[in-house]
Amino acid sequence: MSLVEARGTPDTSEGEDRPRGRRQRLLGYAALVALPAIICVVALIAAPEGSGAAGAGHGVDHTTAKLLLAASGVLAVALGAGALAVRIGQPRVMGEICAGLALGPSVLGQVAPDVSDWIFPAKVVTGLDALAQLGLVLFMFGVGQELAQARQTRVERGFALVTCASFLVPFAAGTATALWLWEEHSGSTQNPLAFALFLGCSLSVTAFPVLARVLTDLGLLKTRTGRLSLYAAAVGDGVCWVVLTAALALASGEGAGGQWWKLLLFVATAVVLLGPVRIWLARLLDGSTKHSPVITSTLCIAGVAASAGVTALLGIHQLIGAFLFGLAWPHISGKGDDAVALSSVTTLAGLLLPFFFLGFGLSLDLGDLSLDADGALLLAGLLTLATLTKVIGAGVAGYLTGLSRARSLELGILMNTRGLTELVVLGIGHEAEVIDTQLFVVLVVVTLVTTAMTGPGLRLIWALRSDPRV
Amino acid sequence: MSLVEARGTPDTSEGEDRPRGRRQRLLGYAALVALPAIICVVALIAAPEGSGAAGAGHGVDHTTAKLLLAASGVLAVALGAGALAVRIGQPRVMGEICAGLALGPSVLGQVAPDVSDWIFPAKVVTGLDALAQLGLVLFMFGVGQELAQARQTRVERGFALVTCASFLVPFAAGTATALWLWEEHSGSTQNPLAFALFLGCSLSVTAFPVLARVLTDLGLLKTRTGRLSLYAAAVGDGVCWVVLTAALALASGEGAGGQWWKLLLFVATAVVLLGPVRIWLARLLDGSTKHSPVITSTLCIAGVAASAGVTALLGIHQLIGAFLFGLAWPHISGKGDDAVALSSVTTLAGLLLPFFFLGFGLSLDLGDLSLDADGALLLAGLLTLATLTKVIGAGVAGYLTGLSRARSLELGILMNTRGLTELVVLGIGHEAEVIDTQLFVVLVVVTLVTTAMTGPGLRLIWALRSDPRV
Numbered sequence: 001m002s003l004v005e006a007r008g009t010p011d012t013s014e015g016e017d018r019p020r021g022r023r024q025r026l027l028g029y030a031a032l033v034a035l036p037a038i039i040c041v042v043a044l045i046a047a048p049e050g051s052g053a054a055g056a057g058h059g060v061d062h063t064t065a066k067l068l069l070a071a072s073g074v075l076a077v078a079l080g081a082g083a084l085a086v087r088i089g090q091p092r093v094m095g096e097i098c099a100g101l102a103l104g105p106s107v108l109g110q111v112a113p114d115v116s117d118w119i120f121p122a123k124v125v126t127g128l129d130a131l132a133q134l135g136l137v138l139f140m141f142g143v144g145q146e147l148a149q150a151r152q153t154r155v156e157r158g159f160a161l162v163t164c165a166s167f168l169v170p171f172a173a174g175t176a177t178a179l180w181l182w183e184e185h186s187g188s189t190q191n192p193l194a195f196a197l198f199l200g201c202s203l204s205v206t207a208f209p210v211l212a213r214v215l216t217d218l219g220l221l222k223t224r225t226g227r228l229s230l231y232a233a234a235v236g237d238g239v240c241w242v243v244l245t246a247a248l249a250l251a252s253g254e255g256a257g258g259q260w261w262k263l264l265l266f267v268a269t270a271v272v273l274l275g276p277v278r279i280w281l282a283r284l285l286d287g288s289t290k291h292s293p294v295i296t297s298t299l300c301i302a303g304v305a306a307s308a309g310v311t312a313l314l315g316i317h318q319l320i321g322a323f324l325f326g327l328a329w330p331h332i333s334g335k336g337d338d339a340v341a342l343s344s345v346t347t348l349a350g351l352l353l354p355f356f357f358l359g360f361g362l363s364l365d366l367g368d369l370s371l372d373a374d375g376a377l378l379l380a381g382l383l384t385l386a387t388l389t390k391v392i393g394a395g396v397a398g399y400l401t402g403l404s405r406a407r408s409l410e411l412g413i414l415m416n417t418r419g420l421t422e423l424v425v426l427g428i429g430h431e432a433e434v435i436d437t438q439l440f441v442v443l444v445v446v447t448l449v450t451t452a453m454t455g456p457g458l459r460l461i462w463a464l465r466s467d468p469r470v
Numbered sequence: 471m472s473l474v475e476a477r478g479t480p481d482t483s484e485g486e487d488r489p490r491g492r493r494q495r496l497l498g499y500a501a502l503v504a505l506p507a508i509i510c511v512v513a514l515i516a517a518p519e520g521s522g523a524a525g526a527g528h529g530v531d532h533t534t535a536k537l538l539l540a541a542s543g544v545l546a547v548a549l550g551a552g553a554l555a556v557r558i559g560q561p562r563v564m565g566e567i568c569a570g571l572a573l574g575p576s577v578l579g580q581v582a583p584d585v586s587d588w589i590f591p592a593k594v595v596t597g598l599d600a601l602a603q604l605g606l607v608l609f610m611f612g613v614g615q616e617l618a619q620a621r622q623t624r625v626e627r628g629f630a631l632v633t634c635a636s637f638l639v640p641f642a643a644g645t646a647t648a649l650w651l652w653e654e655h656s657g658s659t660q661n662p663l664a665f666a667l668f669l670g671c672s673l674s675v676t677a678f679p680v681l682a683r684v685l686t687d688l689g690l691l692k693t694r695t696g697r698l699s700l701y702a703a704a705v706g707d708g709v710c711w712v713v714l715t716a717a718l719a720l721a722s723g724e725g726a727g728g729q730w731w732k733l734l735l736f737v738a739t740a741v742v743l744l745g746p747v748r749i750w751l752a753r754l755l756d757g758s759t760k761h762s763p764v765i766t767s768t769l770c771i772a773g774v775a776a777s778a779g780v781t782a783l784l785g786i787h788q789l790i791g792a793f794l795f796g797l798a799w800p801h802i803s804g805k806g807d808d809a810v811a812l813s814s815v816t817t818l819a820g821l822l823l824p825f826f827f828l829g830f831g832l833s834l835d836l837g838d839l840s841l842d843a844d845g846a847l848l849l850a851g852l853l854t855l856a857t858l859t860k861v862i863g864a865g866v867a868g869y870l871t872g873l874s875r876a877r878s879l880e881l882g883i884l885m886n887t888r889g890l891t892e893l894v895v896l897g898i899g900h901e902a903e904v905i906d907t908q909l910f911v912v913l914v915v916v917t918l919v920t921t922a923m924t925g926p927g928l929r930l931i932w933a934l935r936s937d938p939r940v
Contacts, residue, residue: 072773161499
């Protein structure tokens, strides 16, 4: 009975199976194949005459076609630019950001406005924006997760000083600069406190995810400098988001107006998320019941979206809700199904981020960067200020906690990686009209330059000192 | 040097690190923490007076909030309904489909029209539709992949007869019925041939993915019945999509009008995809170069979207392009990075499908189901016809190839699972206006009922015969 043995599960009741005779099978072919085929042909021939081409062009939904082509184009350009960036020693995300900028009015809109209009009509942009929003909240969820994990880092002597200094020095510089820039560059919300807090944030952000990538690429992840910079970036980013929340509340007038109850509701939401929800999720995912990864990741994404949506309704930015859910989601290690689910959420965020870069690129025209004397001074000044305060703040603190000079400089340069997180912060500030468009564009360029500096800067100081790390 | 040992990578040059004195660190705190903090406070106090609440309500983007809340709601309802379905012995996808229907005008629109209007404004629907489109093309990519894999199944004697019969018998019945239904239920495209082909397809679809799930749940995956039904479903679905392509081309007048070149271009696209692209992809993914899963899955999704978008531009439905790309994507087994990438694409499709069910639910009002004499007759007739032709076609063929009576009936009931694929087919036919709304709603109900029948039907015949499979 080789037939039974070939089966995966033994199945005794099928033992009665026996091949029928040849004649029976021929009859079967005649009745079950030939006859239906004939019926088909007859029925199709007998089909009444109709006005065949009446609906010419019907069923061709060009919006869908454009949406799919645009999505494919965005992903393909991001892939290509990312690969190019890696080849020239930059983090992949730099390439993806540039790809997004290139597809906006800065390049494609200049070079081929017709193509741009054809492939990005309003409906397609709305659709792609939904993908971007999903990608962005999942990205912020990841940032929250990483901060939650940073709590488990073994904190060594010196971590506190480096963390405080690398946040506070640029932050102070930002708020002080706000006094000068306020007159000319505040957005339409006209709230000076929000403006100052926002400028402080935008100088003090270090992009945790990009930093982690750079450290991995350079093989620095497990060194003391690497761990110090990651910890300081995670905590600093956490503080930044709290300050940003306050700035946005001020800008939207939630605090000043009679809408304190919204702020209170938001605080209540945060407490519920970090209290009961966190405990419930930890029990759910640590329990003995097995969940399929699709279900766990659906639950996770539903939670992120709900938390973000509620926060947005309360007048606080949705990303802050997503960040809170990231803090609440239990830290999962290992290779189990829940870890697979978490990694597929992260993969999804990575997949969708190019759509955020596209939206970002569409919202910004680098042609707005005025390079007259004032504009150039603003750019050069902010670039220098951002770099110096980060390098000095983090570097000197690192030196005082016992790093060598070279390692301190390394730490300072690492903390100057603003990358993706800074773009998100800037986008929020611009959208909420805390800063004007010119300052927005200048700060975007500052972000790109400081992020691009990291890799080459490190390689340069290693080469100059004939450092064994090269 | 326990410090060096604790590091992941030994790093001799850091040997020069030495803790600085206590006094130095205190100075550091004063200069790097206290001083910036004072600067911040002074700068914030010195901030000029502004019209704080000028932008009250600004930065609160309720579209985004609604989009996120709607997304979260859709996922949560799908999760809940899926879990409920599993509890009552139905495949999870049945619950998810019902969740989508419930969120449309059939239930939520009836019960709470205000809630429905608030959470699903046009812009949110456009955004969610983008998610649905992405989910759907990825799902069809998976169907193509599965058909490509079915080619590697060891084909046994009898597979051909079962496959032909289980496709042709319902197909012939569908085309023949079209002669009767044509007058009253054809859509506005008024193409009788397209109508007949479409009705044939809609009776002969077996949902491969749902069938696979049902077989897994019932532990039949490795039995001869299981393998037969899966093979027949995969090949039958492949043939169905080819016939559907022809029907859509007829309906859109591409063939009849002077637009033969579009059809030729489509054929050329298909040849390029299944020839050069397939070979190039196989080389790319079998090569020794390692790709990160995010990159491979981005490439995959970009390819699916491009193939779908081009097909849609050529007047053929986008899902057929996605299906072709699924055939072209190399079959990957094992646990390597490329397999992870493929599984994350599948996971993504699963995550996004609830948005398709929502779109489907929004497009359809079960209240349109007229249950007067004619309507009830139509429903009962089509339900009986669909079930009988599948059960007889597949069952008798199975019996002739050597299955026992019980196993043949089992096979017939399994092949009657129409599920998700049928809904996709129906949605396409309705959108292209090949069938009218009433027939559409009736066929949707037929799909739901035949799919829901599978599990209970099998359990019933096992119980009646005291079958050891129970």
